[in-house]
Amino acid sequence: MRRRPQSYRNGELVIVIDCSDLDQSARFWAGVLGYVAGPADSPTYRSLIPGDGQGIEVLLQRTPDDKHQKNRPHLDLRTSSLEGEAERILSLGASLLTDHPVIEHGWRWHILADPDGHEFCILQPPAESPATS
16 A cells, blocks of 8 residues: 655654564554554564555654653544543553543643553544534
């Protein structure tokens, strides 16, 4: 499959996620995002791309560094079914970091962590938000 890269003003946009186990992280993030994992031809990197080849590439980078504190940039995944999406992602190996949804300005979200402890959020926009349509 040929990938059509997501571009930004001066080049191509790629999101890089550090991880300790490429295979585990590839299964997890491909399942969460509905992406396809590229071949395991490098001991350090694994590319994940949207199934239709269009969109932002996620590049997994194996690193020996342990995660010790909150990551500042993080992914927000918007959904129309917060609890259903939380259950789905938890079944893929995420950890739930919030006991109850956080609610602010009509938005509801949970904070989760991937198998390496990287935080990300799943959010349900307010019903009238154009982000849900």
